[in-house]
Amino acid sequence: xxxxxxxxxxxxxxxxxxxxxxxxxxxxxxxxxxxxxxxxxxxxxxxxxxxxxxxxxxxxxxxxxxxxxxxxxxxxxxxxxxxxxxxxxxxxxxxxxxxxxxxxxxxxxxxxxxxxxxxxxxxxxxxxxxxxxxxxxxxxxxxxxxxxxxxxxxxxxxxxxxxxxxxxxxxxxxxxxxxxxxxxxxxxxxxxxxxxxxxxxxxxxxxxxxxxxxxxxxxxxxxxxxxxxxxxxxxxxxxxxxxxxxxxxxxxxxxxxxxxxxxxxxxxxxxxxxxxxxxxxxxxxxxxxxxxxxxxx
Amino acid sequence: xxxxxxxxxxxxxxxxxxxxxxxxxxxxxxxxxxxxxxxxxxxxxxxxxxxxxxxxxxxxxxxxxxxxxxxxxxxxxxxxxxxxxxxxxxxxxxxxxxxxxxxxxxxxxxxxxxxxxxxxxxxxxxxxxxxxxxxxxxxxxxxxxxxxxxxxxxxxxxxxxxxxxxxxxxxxxxxxxxxxxxxxxxxxxxxxxxxxxxxxxxxxxxxxxxxxxxxxxxxxxxxxxxxxxxxxxxxxxxxxxxxxxxxxxxxxxxxxxxxxxxxxxxxxxxxxxxxxxxxxxxxxxxxxxxxxxxxxxxxxxxxxxxxxxxxxxxxxx
Numbered sequence: 001x002x003x004x005x006x007x008x009x010x011x012x013x014x015x016x017x018x019x020x021x022x023x024x025x026x027x028x029x030x031x032x033x034x035x036x037x038x039x040x041x042x043x044x045x046x047x048x049x050x051x052x053x054x055x056x057x058x059x060x061x062x063x064x065x066x067x068x069x070x071x072x073x074x075x076x077x078x079x080x081x082x083x084x085x086x087x088x089x090x091x092x093x094x095x096x097x098x099x100x101x102x103x104x105x106x107x108x109x110x111x112x113x114x115x116x117x118x119x120x121x122x123x124x125x126x127x128x129x130x131x132x133x134x135x136x137x138x139x140x141x142x143x144x145x146x147x148x149x150x151x152x153x154x155x156x157x158x159x160x161x162x163x164x165x166x167x168x169x170x171x172x173x174x175x176x177x178x179x180x181x182x183x184x185x186x187x188x189x190x191x192x193x194x195x196x197x198x199x200x201x202x203x204x205x206x207x208x209x210x211x212x213x214x215x216x217x218x219x220x221x222x223x224x225x226x227x228x229x230x231x232x233x234x235x236x237x238x239x240x241x242x243x244x245x246x247x248x249x250x251x252x253x254x255x256x257x258x259x260x261x262x263x264x265x266x267x268x269x270x271x272x273x274x275x276x277x278x279x280x281x282x283x284x285x286x287x288x289x290x291x292x293x294x295x296x297x
Numbered sequence: 298x299x300x301x302x303x304x305x306x307x308x309x310x311x312x313x314x315x316x317x318x319x320x321x322x323x324x325x326x327x328x329x330x331x332x333x334x335x336x337x338x339x340x341x342x343x344x345x346x347x348x349x350x351x352x353x354x355x356x357x358x359x360x361x362x363x364x365x366x367x368x369x370x371x372x373x374x375x376x377x378x379x380x381x382x383x384x385x386x387x388x389x390x391x392x393x394x395x396x397x398x399x400x401x402x403x404x405x406x407x408x409x410x411x412x413x414x415x416x417x418x419x420x421x422x423x424x425x426x427x428x429x430x431x432x433x434x435x436x437x438x439x440x441x442x443x444x445x446x447x448x449x450x451x452x453x454x455x456x457x458x459x460x461x462x463x464x465x466x467x468x469x470x471x472x473x474x475x476x477x478x479x480x481x482x483x484x485x486x487x488x489x490x491x492x493x494x495x496x497x498x499x500x501x502x503x504x505x506x507x508x509x510x511x512x513x514x515x516x517x518x519x520x521x522x523x524x525x526x527x528x529x530x531x532x533x534x535x536x537x538x539x540x541x542x543x544x545x546x547x548x549x550x551x552x553x554x555x556x557x558x559x560x561x562x563x564x565x566x567x568x569x570x571x572x573x574x575x576x577x578x579x580x581x582x583x584x585x586x587x588x589x590x591x592x593x594x595x596x597x598x599x600x601x602x603x604x605x606x607x608x609x610x611x612x613x614x
Contacts, residue, residue, distance in 0.1 A: 037427075037431055136308060136311055136312065136315070137315065139308065139312050140311075140312040140313075140315035140316050140319065141319070142545070143312060143316060143545065143587045143590045143591055143594075144316070144319075144545075144583065144586065144587055144590075145545050145546060145548050145549025145550075145552075145586070146549060147549035147550075147552045147553065148548070148549060148552070148567065148583055148586055151552070151567060151568060151571040151579075151583075152319075152320065152323040152324060152571070152579075152583065153323065154571050155323065155324055155328055155571050155574060155576070155579060156323040156324070156327035156328055157327065157328075228438055232438060232439075232440050235440050235442075235443070236440045236441070236442060236549075236553060239440070239442050239553065240552070240553070240556075240568065241572075252442075255442060255443070255446065259442070259445075259446060259557060262446065262449055262450065262454065262461075263449075263453070263454065263461050265454070267450055267454065270446050271446060271447070271450060274442075274443040274446040274447065277439075277440060277443050278438075278439045278443050278444075281438040281439060281440070282434075282435045282438050282439065284438070285434050285435065285437070285438040286431075286434070286435075289434055
């Protein structure tokens with residue numbers, strides 16, 4: 001028995017060299033769709049996106065309605081996930097909570113991707129001093145975990161949706177910038193960049209009109225990967241009280257308010273929002289993983 | 298190699314200084330009047346001014362910064378506003394407790410992660426590989442407070458195996474302390490497992506593909522020897538680097554875990570300081586977190602360059 005068995009033959013045959021771009025794209029989509037983990041992820045993510053759009057409308061109860069007489073009731077036919085310490089329906093609050101976290105995560109990731117792309121293009125294109133200075137600045141920032149930066153922001157500007165969005169966006173900027181920089185470094189050696197520079201085009205034109213379209217694929221992959229981390233970070237920050245203030249039906253806040261009751265046997269107000277976060281974040285990661293594999297070939 | 302490490306060291310010092318500016322600005326300048334924040338909106342202006350004078354927060358921000366940094370460099374971290382104790386003591390105690398918790402997590406996860414990654418790599422493309430990779434991917438994604446809820450429910454409430462708090466009763470023996478720390482360490486283990494297994498898997502696959510492995514196989518070495526002597530040694534190098542860079546993440550995770558399990562570590566200390574606007578404690582706590590991260594990555598670079606001769610010749614980054 002040998003160790004270095006040849007890797008199992010890939011399910012897809014090598015491409016004929018006929019029509020490259022379109023064939024490659026079609027092949028890529030086929031690869032993505034064939035991955036079972038991607039499909040499971042996409043289905044769960046689709047469910048949560050649907051809930052972000054309709055969650056508060058189709059919820060069986062008003063997610064904000066207190067009912068002190070029925071507080072902390074165990075899951076039953078009327079309240080599938082039970083009620084929380086104010087008697088609110090946990091199931092309705094879980095459905096309605098999807099919107100807040102998904103919107104904030106998208107905004108934060110878009111912000112980080114836009115800023116990171118701009119800095120990455122500049123660092124990779126100009127190199128030299130610009131690159132060095134950005135590198136050192138970003139390193140200083142990356143030496144603090146996002147939770148700590150969130151707590152600093154909590155003290156500096158107070159809790160709000162905007163605070164979380166900015167914190168996560170700003171923390172993502174250096175990370176995305178690094179990825180973009182690496183891609184730009186590879187691109188700037190190519191003839192079309194040389195040609196543009198010989199035509200005496202201005203640097204912003206070369207960066208955004210010539211190089212950017214060619215590095216979109218890694219940026220897209222990075223975007224989906226970051227989206228998963230954004231949900232992780234935002235859920236954690238709102239658990240710590242940096243994010244969406246109560247009484248909004250936020251999953252992190254819901255857990256923060258009720259985890260202390262677990263040892264008393266009241267597990268449902270914490271467990272169901274926890275499972276919601278877990279399923280959302282895993283689904284995004286499975287989708288991102290599928291895309292990464294397809295684009296890395 | 299000397300030049301490479303020297304450059305890393307200089308960058309670390311500059312980073313630390315930048316960090317101190319970020320921390321100082323966000324904890325002491327942005328929130329505005331310190332005296333007003335402590336005394337509340339209804340206090341008399343004279344009282345606020347007097348408190349600011351007493352705390353030294355009525356001086357120019359450059360003087361304040363210089364004063365604070367001067368103290369930090371001489372080891373004087375000031376006094377906590379909320380706990381009326383020297384910040385140095387509080388931070389040191391918190392750091393010691395957190396280190397215990399982190400050590401338990403690392404001791405559990407490093408062998409587990411490496412084993413998982415290597416097993417996945419040796420079964421590349423098969424079911425076991427998919428199972429380990431997908432569960433690692435999922436484990437990375439789940440925030441610690443979410444998995445903490447689940448492990449508390451399962452191990453503490455339903456099976457009654459482990460205590461819900463992390464703080465062992467005073468005077469407890471080594472094994473009791475350990476028993477109290479296992480449950481809080483589990484959520485950290487889950488997240489770290491994904492990272493370490495992923496790196497170990499990638500490293501092993503690369504090493505399995507390398508020419509030296511082929512040579513070793515072709516010259517007739519037994520499979521076990523090839524894996525142990527040729528594959529693993531090369532595969533584990535990048536894994537070491539990952540373990541060190543995860544210290545930063547780990548401290549972020551500690552904030553959440555220490556809060557849920559009510560454990561007196563540096564994470565909970567920083568959280569309480571932020572909540573109570575205890576800025577001397579907050580500033581020092583955050584700065585220490587930065588120092589720990591920088592030292593860990595610096596040590597990782599040293600270890601990595603000692604283990605890997607190739608990096609000695611590579612220009613820095």
